[in-house]
Amino acid sequence: MIGAGAISGQYLAVIERLPILQLTAVADLDLTRAAEVAQKYGASALSVDELINSEDVDLVLNLTIPAAHAEIALQAIAAGKAVYGEKPLAATLSDGIKIIEAARAAGVRVGSAPDTVLGTGTQTARKAIDDGLIGTPISATATMITPGHERWHPNPDFYYQPGGGPLLDMGPYYVSSLITMLGPVRRVIGAASHTRPTRTIGSGARAGEIIDVAVDTHVTGVLVHESGALSTLVMSFDAAATKASNIEVHGSTASLVVPDPNRFDGDVELHEVGGEWTTLPVSAGYRDAGRGYGIADLAATPAGQDGRASGELALHVLDVMLSLLDSADQGVAVDVQTSCQRPDPVPLQDAPGGVVQS
The missing domain is CATH 3.30.360.10 (Dihydrodipicolinate Reductase; domain 2)
Known part of the structure; x- marks a missing residue:
């Protein structure tokens, strides 16, 4: 997780109760805040570069401000990591296109709020x-x-x-x-x-x-x-x-x-x-969903398919x-220059990946 500001608490609460997800590292411009979150959730407090290149990280949760969304996403994709970011995807359309094209070229998946x-x-x-x-x-x-x-x-x-x-x-x-x-x-x-x-x-x-x-x-x-x-x-x-x-x-x-x-x-x-x-x-x-279910849905989606x-x-x-x-x-x-497939519907169910809520 990069960015431990106000919205991070909602993600952390969901990650903690979904076994399909595990928080492994935290980075923030405020090093003290990153260390406090990491200690509370049993993760490592790292710099942004260390987190993006860590072998313990499969997906980067990008909770930075909108102006930094593209920069962080592109760094993570270049390191072969999947990315899930807060909305909007980027601050400009050209940056958004760069993210999607880079992810396709690297063979990694990108997800984004809102979920x-x-x-x-x-x-x-x-x-x-x-x-x-x-x-x-x-x-x-x-x-x-x-x-x-x-x-x-x-x-x-x-x-x-x-x-x-x-x-x-x-x-x-x-x-x-x-x-x-x-x-x-x-x-x-x-x-x-x-x-x-x-x-x-x-x-x-x-x-x-x-x-x-x-x-x-x-x-x-x-x-x-x-x-x-x-x-x-x-x-x-x-x-x-x-x-x-x-x-x-x-x-x-x-x-x-x-x-x-x-x-x-x-x-x-x-x-x-x-x-x-x-x-x-x-x-x-x-049922009983919260912020972070989009990440869990992505993790539970078969390879080759979009969350x-x-x-x-x-x-x-x-x-x-x-x-x-x-x-x-x-x-x-x-x-509008782009289009998309209408996302698949979600049948009535508990957590993504068949994990029942506690």
């Missing part, structure tokens, strides 16, 4: 769509409204620099879920705004410090899926709150409310034409998001 789409929430919704419960999918809406992460994060600078912003930070959850349910995207139309040049940190040792904003902080747009379905996306760090469903999917005979894609579970609700809202039983996905939270999916998600920003900047519709 929330492997949980029972999104997967139950996908199964309902695949089973024809909504008829022909027509459209979807995806909404994420928050006043900004600087209110709670002690070091929020990267959220407001290239590679951050509401779309690249939170968008991967929503876009990955939409692609999982409705398939890849071929064209986007976007608009965006940059409402404030600075933000004030609200917690931690730096509370009251002012940081610069270098990205758009409210992004909206339409995704044109290859299937013909249209998804409307709103991602904002500028507004107070919303009462809208995180995701809704509408078909020719019924509509679905899909749970928060930043979670692994949640109720899926169905409303048929002329009917009422009903909650569907959980029917697909990994469900694959690098190819992450590259397409990155392309969709960056194309949306390009569309907003240019004021025209933009064709």
